[in-house]
Amino acid sequence: MKKVLVASVLLASSVSVIAGDVPISGSVQTRCLITTDTNGVFGNPLPSKLSTASADGGVVPVVRYDVTLADAYIAKVTTPTAFSASPSLSDSVTWTGTTAVSKTSDAAMSGYEAAKVTYGSTTQFDLTKAGSTWFSSTATAVYGVNKSFPGGNYTAIVLAECIAK
Amino acid sequence: MTPTYPKFSESFMSGISVTTLNIFNKRKDVSYYEIGVFTKEWKPVAFVSQYKVIPMKYLDTLSFDLYVNNSSLHTVVYICSISKLGAGSTVASKICSRVK
Numbered sequence: 001m002k003k004v005l006v007a008s009v010l011l012a013s014s015v016s017v018i019a020g021d022v023p024i025s026g027s028v029q030t031r032c033l034i035t036t037d038t039n040g041v042f043g044n045p046l047p048s049k050l051s052t053a054s055a056d057g058g059v060v061p062v063v064r065y066d067v068t069l070a071d072a073y074i075a076k077v078t079t080p081t082a083f084s085a086s087p088s089l090s091d092s093v094t095w096t097g098t099t100a101v102s103k104t105s106d107a108a109m110s111g112y113e114a115a116k117v118t119y120g121s122t123t124q125f126d127l128t129k130a131g132s133t134w135f136s137s138t139a140t141a142v143y144g145v146n147k148s149f150p151g152g153n154y155t156a157i158v159l160a161e162c163i164a165k
Numbered sequence: 166m167t168p169t170y171p172k173f174s175e176s177f178m179s180g181i182s183v184t185t186l187n188i189f190n191k192r193k194d195v196s197y198y199e200i201g202v203f204t205k206e207w208k209p210v211a212f213v214s215q216y217k218v219i220p221m222k223y224l225d226t227l228s229f230d231l232y233v234n235n236s237s238l239h240t241v242v243y244i245c246s247i248s249k250l251g252a253g254s255t256v257a258s259k260i261c262s263r264v265k
Contacts (some may be wrong), residue, residue, distance in 0.1 A: 031168075034191075035191050035258060036194060036255075039194075039253070041255070061256060070232075073169075157256070157257050159258075160258045161259040162260045162261070163259075164261055164263035
């Protein structure tokens with residue numbers, strides 16, 4: 001009887017030790033991530049023109065969206081309408097820009113491009129599937145009427161938004 | 166930023182509601198994020214939080230509480246993290262959770 005009691009106590013204590021050591025862990029998964037895949041660079045094919053198009057000697061900026069929750073987010077990509085840094089300019093700059101899906105992680109996302117909505121300089125995509133999507137934006141700036149851009153460094157910003165529906 | 170659909174609850178102060186948000190920096194070229202609270206029409210809503218601009222290293226995560234007055238709580242729709250760009254960055258990002 002004594003042996004049984006000791007064995008029971010040992011068993012109970014070992015169970016409680018094991019229960020006390022069981023870790024509970026968890027992590028919060030981010031549902032929408034935006035990363036810069038490629039920073040854009042302006043080419044200068046004409047004195048009055050700056051363009052990120054590869055045909056104009058530029059580099060097209062590419063933004064990657066990683067979504068882990070399907071049908072919960074809208075992606076909005078806005079091409080620049082002004083320089084964030086530039087030499088002093090005395091004439092107006094005319095901006096044009098386009099955004100397109102350049103790559104997807106899932107073939108089921110192939111409809112994103114056809115379903116996109118464009119207003120002003122913003123292009124909107126409905127992210128109905130979970131996975132990664134790459135968007136590339138072409139931006140072109142034309143200075144005055146055939147006027148040469150003054151020498152210096154020019155920077156413009158693409159705005160990438162991920163808005164919960 | 167998570168959760169995608171945050172929910173407010175009564176805080177320890179009467180008349181003030183609170184929600185907890187988590188932010189993760191996946192961008193090497195960004196070290197600061199600004200937090201903003203907006204209405205459906207993207208008008209700013211006053212809020213209180215430990216941070217308005219959060220310094221974050223690459224791959225850092227941070228959890229923080231955000232407080233809103235109950236009188237303006239019904240107007241809150243979007244809570245956003247907006248990247249603050251340094252020299253050399255050409256892509257600004259804005260990720261918004263939605264209060265339903």
